[in-house]
Amino acid sequence: MKKSLFALLACFISFLSHSQVTEETILNDPDFKILEATAIAFYTSEAHINYVNISEEFFDKVGESFIIRLNQGAIEPENFKNWIEKNLEKTNFNSLEEALSAHKQFYNSFLIKRDGQKVVFSLLSKLSEKYGTDIDNADISSSDIVMDTFTKYTLNKIYDVLVEKNF
Amino acid sequence: MKIGLLKIWIKLDFTSLSEAQLKWQPISNLLEINYNNNQELFEFIRNSNPEVSIYYFEKYIIKNTTEEDLCTKQLKQCEANALTALINEVAYSAGGPEALIVYRIAHFFFNKSIQTCANNFEACVANS
Numbered sequence: 001m002k003k004s005l006f007a008l009l010a011c012f013i014s015f016l017s018h019s020q021v022t023e024e025t026i027l028n029d030p031d032f033k034i035l036e037a038t039a040i041a042f043y044t045s046e047a048h049i050n051y052v053n054i055s056e057e058f059f060d061k062v063g064e065s066f067i068i069r070l071n072q073g074a075i076e077p078e079n080f081k082n083w084i085e086k087n088l089e090k091t092n093f094n095s096l097e098e099a100l101s102a103h104k105q106f107y108n109s110f111l112i113k114r115d116g117q118k119v120v121f122s123l124l125s126k127l128s129e130k131y132g133t134d135i136d137n138a139d140i141s142s143s144d145i146v147m148d149t150f151t152k153y154t155l156n157k158i159y160d161v162l163v164e165k166n167f
Numbered sequence: 168m169k170i171g172l173l174k175i176w177i178k179l180d181f182t183s184l185s186e187a188q189l190k191w192q193p194i195s196n197l198l199e200i201n202y203n204n205n206q207e208l209f210e211f212i213r214n215s216n217p218e219v220s221i222y223y224f225e226k227y228i229i230k231n232t233t234e235e236d237l238c239t240k241q242l243k244q245c246e247a248n249a250l251t252a253l254i255n256e257v258a259y260s261a262g263g264p265e266a267l268i269v270y271r272i273a274h275f276f277f278n279k280s281i282q283t284c285a286n287n288f289e290a291c292v293a294n295s
Contacts, residue, residue, distance in 0.1 A: 052252070055255065056248050056251075056252070059251045059255070060247075067255075068256055070255055070258035075259070078283070083193065114259075119267050125268065147268070151272075152284075155275045159279050
């Protein structure tokens with residue numbers, strides 16, 4: 001009984017402390033500042049911009065027959081090779097060699113982008129957990145003040161930088 | 168069968184409704200299973216209504232229509248790029264530990280991109 005009461009009290013205190021978290025709290029958190037600097041550096045980096053340009057070109061050429069398979073691991077090199085060998089005529093590539101070369105370029109830029117993204121995601125996850133988000137059980141409807149603050153301030157800032165760069 | 172839907176099938180090169188449904192299903196499943204909540208642009212996926220799904224598929228992904236003016240073609244291309252980028256990001260991370268973060272960030276950029284497409288379209292029409 002005592003244990004239950006203690007657990008309840010701990011939950012209540014945790015709830016109270018998290019319920020007082022405001023945007024300002026997040027914005028002043030040194031970890032958020034690190035996250036923001038890392039995210040801006042990543043999303044405005046040459047590697048990321050390069051990836052976006054290459055992927056647009058690649059998807060434009062490979063076409064919708066491929067795009068609708070993206071959730072089936074279609075971009076993995078072996079899967080792409082198998083698919084393109086049978087579906088070259090559905091794409092805008094002129095030859096198998098051209099398609100494989102374009103995919104290689106796309107996939108390499110994707111891997112570079114993915115590594116940079118991982119660092120941002122990791123910082124975001126840690127900060128969300130710090131302010132009480134249950135990462136493992138969250139879904140799209142879950143409230144997440146860190147994510148909301150990140151979107152409102154950092155992502156908008158990033159977008160403005162990208163627009164300035166004429167991207 | 169509605170004539171409008173038939174026209175879309177022809178444009179999309181689908182031979183039947185079931186084929187159209189089958190081709191759409193991977194994306195539909197992915198988003199429906201993982202993100203079952205109010206994303207207004209993806210209402211169609213929640214419903215899994217093939218007619219509506221195909222409409223959006225046609226609107227955002229299919230670009231090679233012949234009868235449209237330059238501004239509309241550019242708009243379609245721009246929207247297609249935005250949707251493809253979203254699907255690519257979400258598809259790769261689906262089911263993984265970072266899926267939700269990826270989805271939220273990808274969706275932010277998708278909304279911004281769609282807005283930029285609309286702005287560019289307006290500017291194109293004004294200048295043409």
